[in-house]
Amino acid sequence: MNMQHSCVQLTDLPDELLIMIFKKLNNMQVLHSLMGANMRLNEIIRDQTFTDRLTFVKWSFNKFFYPLSDTTLDRFCQQILPQIHHHVKWLDVEPLSMKRILLAGEYPNLYGLSIYNIEEEIIQYFFNEADLSATHYIDHHHLSITSLAKEIIRHSENNTPTEHAILIHDYVRDSIPFGWSGRFWNETASDVIKTGRGFCNTKSSLFAALLRAVGIPCRLQFVDINTQILHGLVDPSITYELHTYTDFFNIEQQRWCHVDSYIVDTALVSAAKEKLVQENTIIGYGLHRDGQSEWNSIDNTFIQYVTNSEQNEKLERPLTIHKYGHFADIGAFYEAADQHGVQDRLSNRLFKWIFPLLIMPRNRAVENLRKR
Incomplete structure (x- = not known):
């Protein structure tokens, strides 16, 4: 019996009886078979009875879940979901087809998402709200952040x-040039926009805030890095200082990516690399000679924290020492560090008073190099 003849028979039945029949069938099969058959059936099967929960997986006897066929997915993503997405409250998906399904509609009433065959790393992401939460320094709910992210x-x-992340990366890299403010690290992401310049700690806060403002999860990692990375710009009084980079979760690739390539602006990178080659130096002027400032949102990419370079063996001191892990923001890191004793807190306070006196020659050196 062909579909046209079946529909003619179905339309002879009252709506109440049709609904009773359809309820006894698999709602996905009902939608796939009857959507578009005629206006009356369309109206019936668009009801939330059949669209509340959609299951885009099938399973085998060994409890392994598979995506639906490509032809079935094509029909749902191109023809069905655009018509019913506003009714959907729950989706059952698996990683291979999840992206297509989620991009097929806006799902304003979606409150549940079951993901099958998902790796442990992905599970950790989906259940870690901190990677999308606002903090004091990552203030992504601030109007200046949300407006800028949209722009x-x-x-x-x-x-x-993925494309949003790259656009944000390139903005933070070049529209907020490398430099320091009198408040040193003690700036919120929205403060960094006003200041118009930043270094690893503050630009990382801004990068994370803009990512979270558009729904992209991320977290900040903290390590101690060799201060010779700033050779030629400052006269380091200590051997190591805190460095911040960002963990970005690429949901399309289903993995974390590590990046600090947004820290140094393109103009400074070009001039600094030229100086490093001239001096036959590995690190200095704000970057590592093997560092990269272009990022594809997939690969780990660093301009400073380049730990995989063979050139690092030639350094007098290791490029990095302590790796502290990830914290909610820069303030949370220093709160934890302050618990080591009063002397650490006192040193930190003294540095905050002294640092504003030091930034003018630092920024002047950066600007002179950038203009080369």
């Missing part, structure tokens, strides 16, 4: 999280 991604061609 940056407005230029997105494909409107994907």
Whole structure:
């Protein structure tokens, strides 16, 4: 019996009886078979009875879950979901087809998402709200952050999280040039926009805030890095200082990516690398000679924290020593560090008073190099 003849028979039945029949069938099969058959059936099967929960997986006897066939997915993503996405409250998906399904509609009433065959690393992400939460320093709910984030991604061609992340990265890298403010690290992300310059700690706060403002999870990692990385810009009085980089979760690739390539602006990178080559130096002027400032949102990319370079063996001191792990923000890190004793807190306070006197020659050195 062909579909047209079946529909003619179905339309002879009253709506109440049709609904009773359809309820006894698999709702996915009902939607796949009857959506678009005629206006009356469309109206019936668009009801939340059949669209509340959609299951885009099938399972085998060994309890392994598979995606639906490509032809079935095509029909749902191209023809069905755009018509019913506003009714959907729960989706059952698996990683291979999840992206297509989620991009097929806006799902304003979605409150549940079951993901099958998901790796442990992905599970940790989905259940860690901190990677999307606002903090004192990562104040991504601030109007200046939300407005800026919208403006940056407005230029997105494909409107994907990956493309949004790259646009945000490039903005932070070049629109907030490398430099210091009198408040040193003690700036919120919205403060950094006002200051108009930043270094690893503050630019990382801004990068994280803009990512979270568009729904991209991320976290900040803290390590001690060799202060010779700033050779030629400052006269380091200590051997190591705190460095911040960002863990970015690429949901399309389903893995974490580590990046600090947004810290040094393109103009400074070009001039600094030229100086490093001239001096036959590995680190200095704010970067590592093997560092990269272009990022594809997939690969780990560093301009300072370049730990995989063979050149590091030639350094007098290791590039990095302590790796502290990730904290909610820079303030949370220093709160934890302050618990080591009063002397640490006193030193930190003294440095905050002294640092504003030091930034003018630092920024002047950066600007002179950038203009080369």
